[in-house]
Amino acid sequence: MLLSQGRWKMFSCTSPSARDRREVGDRTRSLVTRAEAEADEDDALPGAEGRPAVRRERAVEHDAVSRWMAMYETAHGLGQSYYLRALEMAAAAGDHITYCRTLRGMALQASSLGHGPKALELADSAAEAAPAAGPRLTAFLRGQQAHGAAMVKDQRQAFARLRETEDALSRADGRNDAVGGYDQAAYHFHVSHVPWELGDQAGSVRALRASNRARPTNEKQGRVHANGLLARRQMKMRHVEAAAETWNAFLDDYVTISSARGDEHFRTLRPEIAPYAGLRAVQQLDQRAAEVARLKAA
Numbered sequence: 001m002l003l004s005q006g007r008w009k010m011f012s013c014t015s016p017s018a019r020d021r022r023e024v025g026d027r028t029r030s031l032v033t034r035a036e037a038e039a040d041e042d043d044a045l046p047g048a049e050g051r052p053a054v055r056r057e058r059a060v061e062h063d064a065v066s067r068w069m070a071m072y073e074t075a076h077g078l079g080q081s082y083y084l085r086a087l088e089m090a091a092a093a094g095d096h097i098t099y100c101r102t103l104r105g106m107a108l109q110a111s112s113l114g115h116g117p118k119a120l121e122l123a124d125s126a127a128e129a130a131p132a133a134g135p136r137l138t139a140f141l142r143g144q145q146a147h148g149a150a151m152v153k154d155q156r157q158a159f160a161r162l163r164e165t166e167d168a169l170s171r172a173d174g175r176n177d178a179v180g181g182y183d184q185a186a187y188h189f190h191v192s193h194v195p196w197e198l199g200d201q202a203g204s205v206r207a208l209r210a211s212n213r214a215r216p217t218n219e220k221q222g223r224v225h226a227n228g229l230l231a232r233r234q235m236k237m238r239h240v241e242a243a244a245e246t247w248n249a250f251l252d253d254y255v256t257i258s259s260a261r262g263d264e265h266f267r268t269l270r271p272e273i274a275p276y277a278g279l280r281a282v283q284q285l286d287q288r289a290a291e292v293a294r295l296k297a298a
Contacts, residue, residue: 080109100130100141107144111193116151123148139168140182143190150197158194165190185215189226201237205230220253221261227253228265235272244273244281248288255292266292 083106090099103126111119123144130141146161169187188211195203208230215223227250234243247269254262269289276282 080106083109096129096131097133097137100126100133100137102126103129104141104144107148111144111147111151116148120145120148120152120154134172135168135170136172136182139165139172139187142168143182143187147190147193147197150194153198155198158198162191162194183214185211185219185222187211188214192229196233201233205233205237208233220257221259224250224253224257224259224262225265228262232265232268232272240273240276240279241281244279244285247273247285251288251292255295266296 083102086102087099090096090102103122107119107122107126110122123141127141127145130137133141142161142165146158146165149155149158149161165187169182169184172182188207192204192207192211195201195207208226211226212223212230215226227246231243231246231250234240234246250262250265254266266289270286273282273286277286
């Protein structure tokens with residue numbers, strides 16, 4: 001039985017605004033419009049009550065892409081509204097997989113906004129709502145539970161969930177789902193959050209490097225985010241020259257793509273390295289960052 005989506009209107013983020021909607025762009029809005037229209041058309045067709053809601057399920061997938069795009073572009077208020085709409089549509093379709101994935105996405109959003117208890121609650125609810133899940137979906141859900149547990153400093157549960165994640169992923173086949181595929185790069189990225197939240201900074205850096213090694217070369221969006229996060233963590237550890245090397249790898253990809261999450265990382269680059277301006281590696285990085293900023297502004 002699917003849970004009511006009403007209970008999930010509970011963690012705070014910026015409400016949807018005109019600015020959010022402009023940032024997300026026309027593609028996101030058109031996908032949402034099409035998703036809702038297809039769902040309404042499916043309801044209106046003769047015999048809709050007694051046959052599988054194939055078109056509605058397809059609309060749910062469109063909606064899943066849309067709210068993921070909204071979060072990926074850091075329009076969190078708009079993203080949350082899409083998540084809640086996705087829960088409603090998935091419940092109406094009886095689509096347990098999309099329902100639990102949506103809850104897991106909300107857990108990811110909560111964790112990225114620093115809401116540890118809510119992130120764990122949503123991750124646990126996603127796992128509870130899952131059907132008899134295959135190993136890849138199980139890994140997908142357990143990894144998020146591990147992160148949530150680490151955020152509330154439950155070390156025992158966090159590492160137990162990571163072991164379950166690793167075991168499930170080892171039993172998964174070689175295919176990624178179109179939305180929410182979970183692989184070794186995603187696994188190591190989840191791993192990186194657990195030691196960081198629990199105070200093991202070096203362990204987190206090792207896991208992020210492993211994530212990058214496992215990531216396909218064409219996944220620039222994911223690599224930009226991972227390298228931005230890695231560089232910022234290295235800076236917090238005062239490993240400045242290592243961070244400069246990571247920032248340069250970040251810029252290699254960042255200059256070629258449009259990424260709001262990349263923009264967030266980039267905005268921290270020059271202020272964070274400024275206190276170390278006497279280092280040659282920092283001077284060179286600062287010059288390159290200034291040129292990238294000019295290119296992005298053009």
